[in-house]
Amino acid sequence: xxEIAIVAFAQTPNRRRELYRNEAEMVAPVVAEVxxxxxxxxxxxxxxxxxxxxxxxxxxxxxVLALDALGAWPPIHESHVEGEAAWALYEAWVKMxxxxxxxxxxxYGFGRQSMGSPRxxxxxxxxxxxxxxxxxxxxxxxALQARVLLDAGLCSERDFAEIAARNLRHAQSNPLAQLSGQxxxxxxxxxxxxxxxxxxxxxxxxxxxxxxVLLAAGDRARAICERPAWIRGLAHRIDPQALGRRDLTxxxxxxxxxxxxxxxxxxxxxxxxxxxxxxxxxxLQRELDLPKGAVxxxxxxxxxxxxxxxxxxxxxxxVAARIIRGEADRGVAHGxxxxxxxxxxxxxxxxx
Amino acid sequence: xxxDDQAEALRGEHVLQxxxxxxxxxILGRFFTEIRDHGRFLGVKTESGKVLCPPADVDPDxxxxxxxxxxxxxxxxxxxxxxTWLREPRPGNPLDRPFAWALIRLDGxxxxxxxxxxxxxxAAMRTGMRxxxxxxxxxxxxxxxxxxxxxxx
Amino acid sequence: xSESQKKPVTYIKTPIALRxxxxxxxxxxxxxxxxxxxxxxGSRCPDTGKVYVxxxxxxxxxxxxxxxxxxxxxxxxxxxYCIVNIKFYEQVLEVPYAxxxxxxxxxxxxIMHLIQECPIGEIRPGMRVAAVWKEPSEWTESxxxxxxxxxxxxxxxxxGTIMDGIRKKSHA
Numbered sequence: 164x165x166e167i168a169i170v171a172f173a174q175t176p177n178r179r180r181e182l183y184r185n186e187a188e189m190v191a192p193v194v195a196e197v198x199x200x201x202x203x204x205x206x207x208x209x210x211x212x213x214x215x216x217x218x219x220x221x222x223x224x225x226x227v228l229a230l231d232a233l234g235a236w237p238p239i240h241e242s243h244v245e246g247e248a249a250w251a252l253y254e255a256w257v258k259m260x261x262x263x264x265x266x267x268x269x270x271y272g273f274g275r276q277s278m279g280s281p282r283x284x285x286x287x288x289x290x291x292x293x294x295x296x297x298x299x300x301x302x303x304x305x306a307l308q309a310r311v312l313l314d315a316g317l318c319s320e321r322d323f324a325e326i327a328a329r330n331l332r333h334a335q336s337n338p339l340a341q342l343s344g345q346x347x348x349x350x351x352x353x354x355x356x357x358x359x360x361x362x363x364x365x366x367x368x369x370x371x372x373x374x375x376v377l378l379a380a381g382d383r384a385r386a387i388c389e390r391p392a393w394i395r396g397l398a399h400r401i402d403p404q405a406l407g408r409r410d411l412t413x414x415x416x417x418x419x420x421x422x423x424x425x426x427x428x429x430x431x432x433x434x435x436x437x438x439x440x441x442x443x444x445x446x447l448q449r450e451l452d453l454p455k456g457a458v459x460x461x462x463x464x465x466x467x468x469x470x471x472x473x474x475x476x477x478x479x480x481x482v483a484a485r486i487i488r489g490e491a492d493r494g495v496a497h498g499x500x501x502x503x504x505x506x507x508x509x510x511x512x513x514x515x
Numbered sequence: 516x517x518x519d520d521q522a523e524a525l526r527g528e529h530v531l532q533x534x535x536x537x538x539x540x541x542i543l544g545r546f547f548t549e550i551r552d553h554g555r556f557l558g559v560k561t562e563s564g565k566v567l568c569p570p571a572d573v574d575p576d577x578x579x580x581x582x583x584x585x586x587x588x589x590x591x592x593x594x595x596x597x598x599t600w601l602r603e604p605r606p607g608n609p610l611d612r613p614f615a616w617a618l619i620r621l622d623g624x625x626x627x628x629x630x631x632x633x634x635x636x637x638a639a640m641r642t643g644m645r646x647x648x649x650x651x652x653x654x655x656x657x658x659x660x661x662x663x664x665x666x667x668x
Numbered sequence: 669x670s671e672s673q674k675k676p677v678t679y680i681k682t683p684i685a686l687r688x689x690x691x692x693x694x695x696x697x698x699x700x701x702x703x704x705x706x707x708x709x710g711s712r713c714p715d716t717g718k719v720y721v722x723x724x725x726x727x728x729x730x731x732x733x734x735x736x737x738x739x740x741x742x743x744x745x746x747x748x749y750c751i752v753n754i755k756f757y758e759q760v761l762e763v764p765y766a767x768x769x770x771x772x773x774x775x776x777x778x779i780m781h782l783i784q785e786c787p788i789g790e791i792r793p794g795m796r797v798a799a800v801w802k803e804p805s806e807w808t809e810s811x812x813x814x815x816x817x818x819x820x821x822x823x824x825x826x827x828g829t830i831m832d833g834i835r836k837k838s839h840a
Contacts, residue, residue, distance in 0.1 A: 182523045184725070185693025191726045205731060221531040221688040231724060234731035236838060279688045283605065291535070291682055292543055293569045294629050296658050298607035303616045306599035314597070314642045358616070359600040359637060403575065407618050407627030408567070411597065524697040525809055529690040535682045547677040656677035 167259050168384040168391030169512065170487070172480030173197040174374035177341035177468025180277040181371035186215070186225065189373045190273050191232035197269070197375040201387045205234050208377075209265040211241040212255045214248025215472045218284050219274040229273060240265075248272025249437070249475030249498030249508050252376065256397055259380050266383045272473030273373035281369055281471065289502060290405060301502065302366055304406060305440040306358035308503045311411040312442050313360060320360050323441040324348035327364040327466060330444075334463025341370055341468040364466075365441040372470030374477050392483035392494075392512040398423035399508035406503060414443075417497070417507040418450040424509045431457040432491035435478035437498045439465055446504065447497060457495075461485065475499065479510060486514040541583040542570050551656035554648075558589040558624045568624035590621035592647045592668055593628070600637035609663050615640045619664060631663040639666060695724045698737070700809035706801065710775055712736040716837045718776035728777075729838060742799035742814070744772035745825040749783060749791050766791050770817055771827070776834045781811070785818035794824035 173196040181189060198204060211233060215226045226243055233239065242258075244251040248270060255268040276284070285301040312318050325348045334343035346364070354362045377387075384391040400416035400423070402409055421427050434457045438444035444464070453459065462481040465474065475498020482494035493513045500506050539547060542559060546569065549555045558568030562577045568589045574581055598617040604610060609631040617640075618627035633649070634640050646664040654660035692700065695711070699722035702709040710721030711734040719738050720728060727734055749768035752761075766788055769778035783791055785800070797817040807813045 182691065183694055184524070185691070185696065188693050188695065188725045191731060195731065218686070221529055221686055221690065231728050232726060232731070234727065234729055236729040275691070278690055279686055284686060286605075286607075287684060287686075291537060292539065292680060293658050296680075296682055297609055297629070297631065298605060299616055299629060300605050303599050303601055307597045307616060307618055310597045310599060310642065356600070356602070358602075361599075405569070405626070405629075407569070407596075407620075407629060408575070522697065524691045524693050525700055526689055526691045529688040530685060531688065532685045533683065535684065536679055537682055538679050539677060544677045547680065551677060552674060657680040657682075 165260055165380050166384070166393055167256055167378055167380050168388070168393045169376050169479065169483035170379045170384050170388035170391050171197045171201045171377040172375070172484050173200065174339060174473070174477055174480065175372040175470070176339045177370045177372050177470060179341065179369060179371070181275055186220065186229040186273055186275060186373075187231040189275070189371070190229050190271060190375075193373045193375045194232055194269065194271060197377055201377065203267065203377070203387065208267050208269045209240060210255060210258050210268045211239055212244065212251040212258075212268065212270050214244040214246055214251035214270075214272040214476065215274055216245060218287070219276045219279060219281075219471060221279055246472065247475040247498050247500045248374070248473050249479060250399065250500075252378075252476055252479055253397060253399060253508060255378055256394060259378060266380050267387075268378040269375060270378065270476065271373065271375035272470070272476040274470055274472040275371045276471045277369050277371050294405075300358075302361055302440075303358040304502045305366075305442065306361045307406060308411040309360050309365070309440070309442040312445065315412050317412060318442070318445050320352060321348060322445060323360070323365050324351040326441040326444045327351060330460050330464040330466040333461050334467035337463045337467045339468065340463050340466075341368055342466050343463060361440065367439040367465045367469040370468045370470045372468060372473060374470065374473040374480060376476060376480050376483065388487060390487050390489060390514050392486040392514060395511040395513050396424035396426065397508070397510040399506065401501070401506040402504075404501060404505055409503070411503060412446070414446050414450045414504045414507065417447055417499075417504060417509065420507050420509040421451050421495075424511050426495045426509050426511050427452050429511070430454070430493050431495050433458050433461050433482055433485055433494040435460055435462060435481045435494070435496050436464060437475045437478050439469070439499070443499075443504050451495060451497070451509070453495070475508065479512070482512050486512055489514070540572060542572050542581060542586065545583045545586055546570050547656040547658075547660075550650070550660045551654040554591070554650045555588055556590040556621055556648075557586040558621070560585045560587050565625040566623055567626045568621050569628055587623070589623035590648070592645060593619040593621035593624070593664075595632065595640070595642055595644050595646060596620050596627050597642060598632065598640045600640060609659070614663065617646070617664070619646060630661060633663045633665050696722055698723055703811065703813050704807055704809045706804060706807060706813065708740045708742055708772065710738045710740055710777075712738050718834070718837050719774060720777045721772065721775045721779055738774065740772045740774055742772070742801075743820065744770045744775070744797060745827055745830070746783070746791065746793055746795045746797060747771050747778045747827055747831065748793055751788055751791075764788055768797075768817070770797060771830065776837065781814060782816035783818070784816040790819075792824070794827040796820045796822045796825060
């Protein structure tokens with residue numbers, strides 16, 4: 164089976180609102196940066212795949228406008244995932260496994276969620292007959308999962324605050340971070356709840372941004388990059404959408420994806436978890452069976468920035484970047500979409 | 516005026532509206548009809564004997580199609596299996612004062628329904644508490660015919 | 669109506685409305701701000717020399733940054749057109765009506781606008797048209813400052829040859 168690696172990663176600085184540029188204008192510099200960083204040009208890319216959601220811009224087919232950023236003439240081989248760009252990574256990886264003609268892939272994700280109300284846009288991804296008409300927002304749904312964890316005595320609100328504090332602490336070494344700091348978990352718990360037991364620090368920030376990775380196969384990867392981050396395994400699984408049919412203390416799809424990707428039981432130097440809400444970080448640690456020495460979210464995780472539809476891809480980029488720089492040998496990256504960790508993708512990346 | 520001017524981009528309000536009309540199929544059709552006409556809830560009995568409310572069209576274990584013949588009455592009362600207190604309701608919510616979202620397992624069902632509980636205060640909410648539905652006076656046959664649930668048995 | 673006369677539920681109505689504070693981005697902001705002054709602007713690609721309207725920050729073909737703004741006249745030639753015969757939800761005009769891709773003189777990318785003051789059957793590729801504007805006092809940051817384009821009566825342009833010329837500029 165062909166060996167595929169991530170050889171480059173770039174992202175925009177995470178900011179609350181992109182005031183100047185539209186999607187294509189945000190994506191173009193990131194694509195240029197990721198290509199320039201390894202001395203490639205657009206002509207070297209055999210396949211392009213992106214992830215985004217038109218609901219963030221409120222404009223059907225808005226993702227097509229972003230193609231202006233690619234210089235797509237002569238016509239390019241391109242695909243798109245309506246959703247998280249981590250699944251665009253999956254599509255590119257499968258494409259490369261299946262065909263020798265794709266030696267280099269470009270995967271990018273982007274979104275300007277600040278223009279709408281993300282809490283209300285996300286409401287519409289719930290069951291259109293039984294749930295969406297009541298307009299349950301994303302924070303409330305995550306809170307229902309948090310409550311089940313507390314009721315089961317599995318963790319406490321203090322545990323959630325410590326997860327936020329850990330992310331913010333790590334974010335201090337991330338020059339692109341939107342949020343960072345050294346908050347005292349006890350102080351974080353003083354804040355009022357938004358949807359109990361969740362507070363501001365338990366929730367993802369609103370971020371506009373774009374990100375991109377380059378994939379390359381076999382010797383091509385070795386020629387482009389001194390220390391490629393090889394994708395040793397990549398898998399995704401999905402749980403039922405309805406919260407009322409799930410045991411919310413568990414995340415079977417994350418576990419199954421991790422097993423299929425070979426993420427369980429091996430060495431893990433770094434793990435980047437796409438946990439939009441802090442209780443979900445706790446659940447993922449359990450399902451992924453992360454060993455004690457693993458550094459979780461060295462980038463700062465969701466608190467460093469949440470460029471929705473790109474956030475999962477950033478997790479893969481952050482693990483890959485650390486391997487490429489020689490700061491880690493083996494890492495696990497995770498992406499999610501759907502309410503309360505409904506769908507999960509897990510990958511194992513390793514240096515040679 | 517230059518192309519690389521750093522002026523803030525133009526902004527304007529944009530409203531995306533769609534008048535969706537969704538076919539229910541036979542199972543959800545009966546579910547909503549019972550709510551409209553009798554103020555009653557139905558769940559669907561699966562091959563394994565589990566009762567799902569809200570009902571599903573496909574058996575999640577056997578993956579066989581379920582039918583309206585498999586519908587059985589559940590509730591109307593139920594038990595809260597999880598909840599959250601929302602201090603600031605959002606546009607389109609069932610209530611315009613603080614309320615709880617809850618997962619409610621109606622009596623006789625093995626899965627839970629998502630709805631609002633008008634408990635008055637966060638202190639009144641407890642996992643395991645009993646709740647009963649409050650219906651609209653004039654019903655049309657959708658989930659909003661149930662205004663919310665309230666504490667009680 | 670008695671219960672036995674009510675029909676079983678077969679569908680539900682679930683309208684949605686989402687509000688956005690939409691930001692058009694840099695290139696379109698420049699275009700619309702110029703429109704407010706009654707000007708049409710585009711940008712020129714440094715590699716191919718092609719003029720894009722509305723302007724973009726990056727060349728659509730070569731991805732090079734573009735910095736040269738170009739003023740364009742409000743006259744051009746029809747590249748292709750469409751006659752709308754079907755009525756649809758929230759339609760503004762009476763059918764049949766026509767809109768066209770119009771290549772403004774000097775531009776290498778057509779803009780889209782309505783064609784009026786012209787019998788539907790006479791609209792054709794190559795037809796020369798000019799903009800009919802609203803009163804300047806009514807101008808805002810909008811394409812609608814131009815009500816529509818109408819034929820100028822001048823001899824047709826050889827649109828096929830013009831498009832061939834544009835294609836040859838492409839950076840292959």
